[in-house]
Structure formats: C-alpha cells, structure tokens
Amino acid sequence: MSSTGHPKGLYLLFFTEMWERFSYYGMRAIFTLFMIKALLLDKALASEIYGSYTGLVYLTPLIGGYVADRYWGNRRAILAGGLLMAVGHFCMFLSAANYNDTAFAEPMLFLGLGFLIFGNGFFKPNISIMVGQLYPAGDKRIDTAFTIFYMGINLGAFLAPLVCGSLGDTGNAADFKWGFLAACIGMIISILSFELLKNKLIVTPTGKGIGLVPQKKILADHETQTSAMPFVQIVAWIAAAAALFVAFYSVMELGIIGSAIFSITIIGPAAIIADKTLTTIEKQRIGVIYILAFFVIFFWAAFEQAGASLTFFAEEQTDRNVFGTEIPTSFFQSINAVLIIVLAPLFAVIWTFLGRHNREPSSPAKQAWGLLFLSIGYGVIAFGVKGVDPAIKVSMMWLFSLYLLHTIGELCLSPIGLAMVVKLSPAKFASLLMGVWFQSMAAASKLAGTLSALYPDPALPAAPVFAGFEITNLYEFFMIFVILSGVASIILFALTKALQKMMHGVQ
Secondary structure (H helix, E strand, O other): OOOOOOOHHHHHHHHHHHHHHHHHHHHHHHHHHHHHHOOOOOHHHHHHHHHHHHHHHOOOHHHHHHHHHHHHOHHHHHHHHHHHHHHHHHHHHHHHHOOOOHHHHHHHHHHHHHHHHHHHHHHHHHHHHHHHHOOOOOOOOHHHHHHHHHHHHHHHHHHHHHHHHHHHOOOOHHHHHHHHHHHHHHHHHHHHHHHHHHHHHOEOOOOOEOOOOOOHHHHHHHHHHHOOOOHHHHHHHHHHHHHHHHHHHHHOOOHHHHHHHHHHHHHHHHHHHOOOOOOHHHHHHHHHHHHHHHHHHHHHHHHHHHHOHHHHHHHHOEEOEEOOEEOOHHHHHHHHHHHHHHHHHHHHHHHHHHHHOOOOOOHHHHHHHHHHHHHHHHHHHHHHHOOOOOOOOEEHHHHHHHHHHHHHHHHHHHHHHHHHHHHHOOHHHHHHHHHHHHHHHHHHHHHHHHHHOOOOOOOOOOOOEEOOEEOOOHHHHHHHHHHHHHHHHHHHHHHHHHHHHHOOOOO
C-alpha cells in the first residue's frame, strides 16, 4: 500500500456503516410521521418521544464501549449490536402493521425502540474506533479516513429517506410498515457484509486482526489499573449520579429519561478522568474531548431538528410541488446526506492542502466553524419565514439553503470530532471515550426533542414558552437556534488556543 492510500478494511467499514445508517435514517425519516399520522399522537408528544429515543440511542454507546474494551472486543460488540437493531426494526414493522390496534402497536413500538437503543450502543462506538485502529499512531491520513468513512454514513442517510420514504410515506397510514421493513433489511445486509469479510480486511498494517476479544494479559493489567478506585469511591460516584438525577427531575422537571441522560452525561466522563492511572498529559487531552463534547451538544441539538421540527416545517409550511408533483416530506431528509457525499471529497482535499502548507485549522477551530455555519443556516430560514402568514407555504429553497449551510458545518465538526477522539484517547479507554463523545449527542438529542416541542402549533391552547418568552411564530422559533449555536461558536473560538495547548502536540 502506498503512503497516500487507505487500507481495504476502511471500505468494509464504510459499507457496513452505510447500511447500518440506512436502517437508522430510514426509520428516522418516517418515525415522527408514523406517530402523528398513524398513531395519531400530537406533535409535542411525538417530539418528546423522538428526543428521548435519539437521546438514549447515543447514551448507550458508553455501555457498548466499556463492554468492548473490557470483555468482548469490537467485533463481537458490532455483531451483537447489529442483531439487536435488526430485531428492533422488525418490531417497528409489526407495530406499523397493526397500527389500528393501539393496545398492540404502542407497546411493540417501544419494544422496538428499546432494541434499537441498546443495539446502537454496542455498534456505534466500536465501528468508529476501528477506523482509527487501521492506521499507525500519528498517521496523517486519519482525518481523511474519517471523512471517507463519513461519506459512507451519509450515503446510507441519502438512500434511506428515498427508499423508506417512498415505501412508507405514501399518504396511506397502512404503508408505514414497508418503510420499517426496508430499514430492517438494510441492517441485515450490514451485519452479513461485516461478518463475511472482517477476518480478511479488518487488520492492522502488520496484518494483525483488529477488534478481537481482549487478551488475558491486557485484562489483568486493566484489573490492576482499575482496582485503584476503591469501593467507597464507586459508591460516591453512584450517589453523585443519583443526586444529579433528583435535581434534574425535581428542580428542572426534565422527566425520567431526560434526567437520566443528563446526569449520566456528567458523571460518566467525570469518573473516567478521575482514574488514578492517567498521566497529567492524558487527563488534559481527555479534558479537550470533554470540552468539545460540551460544545457539540449545541450543534446537534439544533441539527437534529431535521427529524422533528424541520420535518413538521417541510410537511406544513413548505411548498413541495415540483412540476405538479408533490415531493414526500421524508425526501427532504436526504438533502443533507447528498450534500455530504458531494462536498466531503472537497473538504478532504481542502484539509490535505491546508495541512501541506501548515495552514490547516486546529480541531477546536474546525468545531467552532461548524457551529457558526449552523447558526447562519438557521438565520437564513428565520429571514425566509419572517412576517409570512402561517397559511402561506414558502419556497423549498429556504429549507435547501439551511441544509446546505448545516452540511458545511457538519463537515467541519463531525468527522473531525471522531478523528480527534481517536487521536487524543489513551488506548485503554479508546472505545469508552468514543462512547463519551456519543454521550454528548445523547444530551443533544434529548435537548433537540425538548426544543422541537416549542414548535408553534395553532392547535395548542397556548403558545410554548422558552426562557420566559412566548414562541408565537416560526421566526421566533428558528432564532432560538441562531442564538444558541452562534454564542457557542464565539466562545469556542475564544478557547481555541488554550485547547491546543492542552492537546500537547496532537494535531
């Protein structure tokens, strides 16, 4: 292999992740529509369920990362996760096939979500960490590798709404089941491709298998290292998590799921960085992961409106007619993905070019740019709906412009963030810290559902309230995201140099 080429294993991981994301985004494209059109739930409740689901989906990678590092290895965790998700999608199919029987459909829906949540926890952090393990430490190709891997994610995300949306979002509530079944089939393809080719392709540059069950010596070392945490300290961490849960639940009224997500998002990372075996440099590098993970919460909370409030906006406020044919609402969720596929190679070239001339922005700076582009995107659509009567549908170009700017922001933030976690993590905590990174997305997704519930709905008896202000129209709603992501971007730009020092030479 040339120094500029990539291992063949990258393309197997690309293909495996593409089909897993096909299943995830295919289900997501019709999920809220299924709840409001077939199960007849109101938008606020559908948004809360959506936020709880997507939040828990990104919380469980902390468990999956720990189990893989400690017991199973990445390969077994990926297989277990894939099988659980296939079962989950089939449960969704059964729910949609019996949508008129709510006594069966609703429990089956939540059972399916449970399988998907735990399946993703085992699958997601482990396939991501294996991308970095294909390369020697310090290899400059890692950022580009994650950009290529990210194209696989978005190829699946592009195809999913088109296929699952065409099959499920037909205007007939009885057809949602076919969209969920297509998602199930996509997950099965993902599992089979990985299992058939992993032994041949998922290897290190020296030919050693990647993601195998941890060896006994490594486990023994891990036992010695982790035994430094006494029982009293373990109890203290559990008590702290319980106290935070009570505070979030009783004081902030976040509900059981929201309280669990936010308390674990705080305590889990704190317990890791308190490990006495970590050096000062390792702790500072982990600290960079945590700080950036906090800021990306604001990015994903706004970005994940795609599956909730922006879906409502596309359904009700957007003129979807093209040459006399109305485009299904779910198709709009493919815009971001197809733009990723088009723009990701360009960004890979840009980062490589800037790197050769020592002009490439640092990882924290790229994250800040991502937040800024996100804020501008919401600013554009806020301008587009300002003063427009709710009965009038606006051009789909406003939504397209938003997704274009969000895609640019995503390419600055997400694949770079994954690569950064690989480069900054100590080897013994690699999968676990990838789980922590996804944990920030758990908090963001739950927050996304809460914010989506503020979407102005004339059917509600009273206008939703945010920070003491009534949200009476779409302009005010979209400005929430302009302000949140814009302020986060400015603060992160200001912290960039300090974060670079904490990275201790890692680029």
